[in-house]
Amino acid sequence: MEPIIAGNWKMNKEPGESRALVQKLMELTGDVKDRIMILIPPFTSLASVGELVRNSRFKLGAQNMHWERSGAYTGEISGLFLKAVGCDYVVIGHSERRHVMGETDEMINKKLKTALEIGLIPILCAGEKEEEREAGKTEAVIERQIKEALKDIENEAHKIIFAYEPVWAIGTGKTATSQQAVEVHKFIRGMLKKPSTILYGGSVKPENVDTLMKEEEIQGALVGGASLKPESFARIIKFTKDS
Numbered sequence: 001m002e003p004i005i006a007g008n009w010k011m012n013k014e015p016g017e018s019r020a021l022v023q024k025l026m027e028l029t030g031d032v033k034d035r036i037m038i039l040i041p042p043f044t045s046l047a048s049v050g051e052l053v054r055n056s057r058f059k060l061g062a063q064n065m066h067w068e069r070s071g072a073y074t075g076e077i078s079g080l081f082l083k084a085v086g087c088d089y090v091v092i093g094h095s096e097r098r099h100v101m102g103e104t105d106e107m108i109n110k111k112l113k114t115a116l117e118i119g120l121i122p123i124l125c126a127g128e129k130e131e132e133r134e135a136g137k138t139e140a141v142i143e144r145q146i147k148e149a150l151k152d153i154e155n156e157a158h159k160i161i162f163a164y165e166p167v168w169a170i171g172t173g174k175t176a177t178s179q180q181a182v183e184v185h186k187f188i189r190g191m192l193k194k195p196s197t198i199l200y201g202g203s204v205k206p207e208n209v210d211t212l213m214k215e216e217e218i219q220g221a222l223v224g225g226a227s228l229k230p231e232s233f234a235r236i237i238k239f240t241k242d243s
């Protein structure tokens with residue numbers, strides 16, 4: 001399978017800046033072939049980025065969605081709307097949603113079910129906090145997050161892309177070592193009945209992507225900060241296992 005490199009822009013880039021970033025990225029990655037490249041801009045940029053990447057090698061993803069298809073949910077976005085503007089993917093359960101916005105395992109499970117029903121490919125994030133790792137609870141936390149997320153949909157897990165994102169590595173510059181990432185990837189894989197794609201996320205940068213991607217267990221990267229600059233994201237997309 002082709003490795004996946006996904007750029008989560010978080011709450012950055014208004015529509016004009018988004019278009020400029022995509023145009024520059026397209027120039028810098030014209031020669032890239034064997035990678036799946038996913039852009040995950042904020043909601044307000046999805047339509048314009050969607051138009052720019054239509055018929056290109058870039059795919060479109062959203063950062064979140066509601067579990068209902070429509071209704072009285074002020075401020076929320078339906079997965080159907082995401083599909084209508086060209087999204088194939090949706091991030092579910094990002095640590096900022098879990099720990100800053102108070103999203104629960106139950107909400108994440110409902111979102112996953114809806115995403116699968118309507119034909120969006122979920123990118124499900126899981127990861128432990130620093131104090132949980134220090135207390136030796138990494139596997140217990142990951143196990144709970146994955147188990148609860150997959151409640152009643154265990155048989156569809158192979159349709160989900162998993163992303164191991166240790167909270168202590170997100171936006172901190174502290175990347176997990178390859179060994180730390182591989183250990184957790186193997187643990188997640190052990191919980192699944194069929195093979196699934198597992199990405200690593202947390203301070204992935206041009207300087208460390210080659211080392212991480214050398215590991216067979218790491219099938220791609222979910223990139224935050226370094227996806228906001230076209231040069232650094234293009235370099236990450238063009239990672240090499242030969243260096």
Ligand code: PGA
Pocket residue numbers: 008165169170171172173201202203204222223224225226
């Ligand atoms: P980061 O974010 O690359 O800025 O650490 C990763 C993420 O939150 O997906």
